[in-house]
Amino acid sequence: MGRFVIGALAVLAVLAAIPLWVTNEYFYFAAYVVLQFIVLATAWNILGGFAGYVNFGSAAFFAIGAYTAVALFKAVNLPLPLQILAGAAVSGLLGLGVGLLTLRLRGIFFSIATIAVAIILETFIINWSYVGGAKGLPILRPTDAPLHFQSYLQWLFFVMGVVAVIAVACARYVQTSWLGRGLRAIRDNESAAECSGVPTLQLKLAAATLSGALMGAAGAPFAQYLSFIEPVSAFSLTYAVNALAMPIIGGMAHWIGPVIGAILLGTVQQIVTVTISSELNVLVVGVLLVVFVVAAPEGILGLVAKLRRRVGSTK
Amino acid sequence: MDLELLYEAIISGILLGCFYAAVSLGLSLAFGLLDVPHIAHPSFLVLGAFATYMLGLQGVDPLLAGLLMMPVFFVFGLAVYQFYYSTFEKRGTDTGLRGIAFFFGVAFIVEVGLIVAFGVDQRLVEAPYIGTSTRFGEMRIPNRMLVAFGVAVLITTVLTIYLAKTFTGRAIKAVAQDEGALRLMGADPVRIKRFAFAIATATCALAGALLIIVGPVDPGLGRLYIGRTFCVVVLAGLGSMSGTVVAGLILGIAESIVLASVGAAWAPAVAFGILLVVLGVRPAGLFGR
Numbered sequence: 001m002g003r004f005v006i007g008a009l010a011v012l013a014v015l016a017a018i019p020l021w022v023t024n025e026y027f028y029f030a031a032y033v034v035l036q037f038i039v040l041a042t043a044w045n046i047l048g049g050f051a052g053y054v055n056f057g058s059a060a061f062f063a064i065g066a067y068t069a070v071a072l073f074k075a076v077n078l079p080l081p082l083q084i085l086a087g088a089a090v091s092g093l094l095g096l097g098v099g100l101l102t103l104r105l106r107g108i109f110f111s112i113a114t115i116a117v118a119i120i121l122e123t124f125i126i127n128w129s130y131v132g133g134a135k136g137l138p139i140l141r142p143t144d145a146p147l148h149f150q151s152y153l154q155w156l157f158f159v160m161g162v163v164a165v166i167a168v169a170c171a172r173y174v175q176t177s178w179l180g181r182g183l184r185a186i187r188d189n190e191s192a193a194e195c196s197g198v199p200t201l202q203l204k205l206a207a208a209t210l211s212g213a214l215m216g217a218a219g220a221p222f223a224q225y226l227s228f229i230e231p232v233s234a235f236s237l238t239y240a241v242n243a244l245a246m247p248i249i250g251g252m253a254h255w256i257g258p259v260i261g262a263i264l265l266g267t268v269q270q271i272v273t274v275t276i277s278s279e280l281n282v283l284v285v286g287v288l289l290v291v292f293v294v295a296a297p298e299g300i301l302g303l304v305a306k307l308r309r310r311v312g313s314t315k
Numbered sequence: 316m317d318l319e320l321l322y323e324a325i326i327s328g329i330l331l332g333c334f335y336a337a338v339s340l341g342l343s344l345a346f347g348l349l350d351v352p353h354i355a356h357p358s359f360l361v362l363g364a365f366a367t368y369m370l371g372l373q374g375v376d377p378l379l380a381g382l383l384m385m386p387v388f389f390v391f392g393l394a395v396y397q398f399y400y401s402t403f404e405k406r407g408t409d410t411g412l413r414g415i416a417f418f419f420g421v422a423f424i425v426e427v428g429l430i431v432a433f434g435v436d437q438r439l440v441e442a443p444y445i446g447t448s449t450r451f452g453e454m455r456i457p458n459r460m461l462v463a464f465g466v467a468v469l470i471t472t473v474l475t476i477y478l479a480k481t482f483t484g485r486a487i488k489a490v491a492q493d494e495g496a497l498r499l500m501g502a503d504p505v506r507i508k509r510f511a512f513a514i515a516t517a518t519c520a521l522a523g524a525l526l527i528i529v530g531p532v533d534p535g536l537g538r539l540y541i542g543r544t545f546c547v548v549v550l551a552g553l554g555s556m557s558g559t560v561v562a563g564l565i566l567g568i569a570e571s572i573v574l575a576s577v578g579a580a581w582a583p584a585v586a587f588g589i590l591l592v593v594l595g596v597r598p599a600g601l602f603g604r
Binding site for chain 1 (some may be wrong): 346352354395402412413414415417419420421424427428430431538539541542545549571580581583584587588590591594595598
């Protein structure tokens with residue numbers, strides 16, 4: 001077994017064991033959000049960081065995952081793991097559709113198109129009364145949790161932890177395999193890649209589908225987590241900004257970058273929300289995004305690498 | 316839908332369309348001619364609207380407030396472009412992704428900054444032409460739309476003439492066509508682009524005043540106008556001023572027909588829908604360069 005597999009299993013074991021020590025429910029409420037952002041940031045990075053296509057519509061994938069889960073939960077009372085699979089499947093299909101847009105659109109045009117997709121889908125959901133429309137829909141969350149978990153929130157926390165580990169494993173696979181090499185070739189020069197025989201369209205479609213599916217998986221438990229769902233918060237711009245800011249701040253070149261960015265930014269936001277205000281916490285994200293893009297384009301990973309080189313050269 | 320309603324929808328669509336053209340002019344310059352991925356343009360509009368609101372509290376007429384704010388926005392535009400140029404274009408490293416992320420971040424900061432300063436409530440201004448209307452035969456047209464229409468036609472005309480007839484205006488068009496050639500002629504393309512971006516930002520002051528004249532404004536409105544302004548600019552074909560008017564009219568009429576027939580809940584999707592179709596079918600727009 002490789003180091004990564006052992007590490008992933010260790011993380012899962014720790015996540016499963018935490019409820020044995022921590023009983024404060026707020027911890028799970030906050031930690032769930034951080035885990036959810038790890039999934040979103042990692043998913044964004046597969047298309048944005050590796051292939052260079054900036055997706056502004058992350059919130060749409062997240063919300064479609066959430067609404068798929070809600071619709072199925074309301075219709076047939078589907079259990080949570082299946083809700084997540086269904087959410088991932090539908091958002092993956094949406095990702096495939098958005099991937100087809102990359103056929104003709106590059107750079108800013110692709111980004112604008114993803115905003116358009118997000119707003120159009122939001123309008124559809126607002127007008128779809130089965131899932132509550134603009135008013136929203138309260139969800140009666142199950143009271144007892146499976147396994148040794150003492151509350152349903154703890155169970156949600158663990159499930160999101162599993163999704164996060166899967167997402168990171170996917171990103172790592174993409175990065176280290178031929179997929180990642182192809183995507184990097186696309187990012188650096190798409191025409192040159194195409195000419196050298198890189199199957200650019202297939203690679204872009206694969207990346208967009210995987211990215212969308214993971215975002216959908218991140219969103220699927222959203223309604224269970226809040227016991228409520230409504231379009232404005234599910235499609236919130238905050239998700240789009242965070243999904244893009246976290247990889248850029250962490251570093252887009254390596255799968256660990258989005259994880260670092262998500263843990264750091266997610267934790268800071270939770271602290272700022274509690275101690276100061278929730279408006280200010282989104283402002284922090286925006287300011288950090290601009291500061292990093294301007295001053296440290298390679299993110300925290302780039303800063304660390306620079307520091308290492310400096311230490312190495314003075315020795 | 317009967318003919319009378321359709322007729323009225325088209326009339327108000329034309330008024331609305333000219334207004335959309337006016338709020339998109341700055342973007343047409345900055346994005347269409349200068350290739351700056353200016354996603355923060357709608358946020359600058361909202362900023363202009365809030366500046367108008369602040370001056371309105373002192374009893375200044377909204378249109379006058381918009382005019383007064385233009386020099387301030389001009390300087391602001393100079394600064395933004397200088398910063399963008401020296402951090403992204405000059406370095407030349409991966410301007411695409413990071414430039415886009417930069418303007419997205421700026422847009423977000425403006426939006427949240429306004430929420431922190433003013434709260435999420437909608438704001439209005441007062442003026443003699445807001446809340447009154449004029450009768451044309453069977454139809455009543457709100458005066459605020461007529462004022463917005465008039466001003467929109469005026470600034471579009473002025474800007475079109477400026478770009479076509481004056482020396483600097485032609486230089487701006489030249490920079491869009493071939494920057495390298497301009498440099499060979501001994502001109503400084505960066506200076507011209509900085510100036511053009513400043514003009515684009517200055518139009519946001521007056522267009523922002525129109526925004527708050529036409530309807531109440533809240534900090535989150537910028538997001539809706541990302542769709543409307545980019546729809547107009549892309550549909551027009553990048554950098555075409557006369558195309559901007561035509562595209563604005565198409566969007567305005569389409570939106571008011573949807574508003575009259577299907578309902579207000581679907582209106583926000585119109586601009587984004589047209590935008591997606593144009594991007595998918597003809598990214599060069601109607602009058603592409």
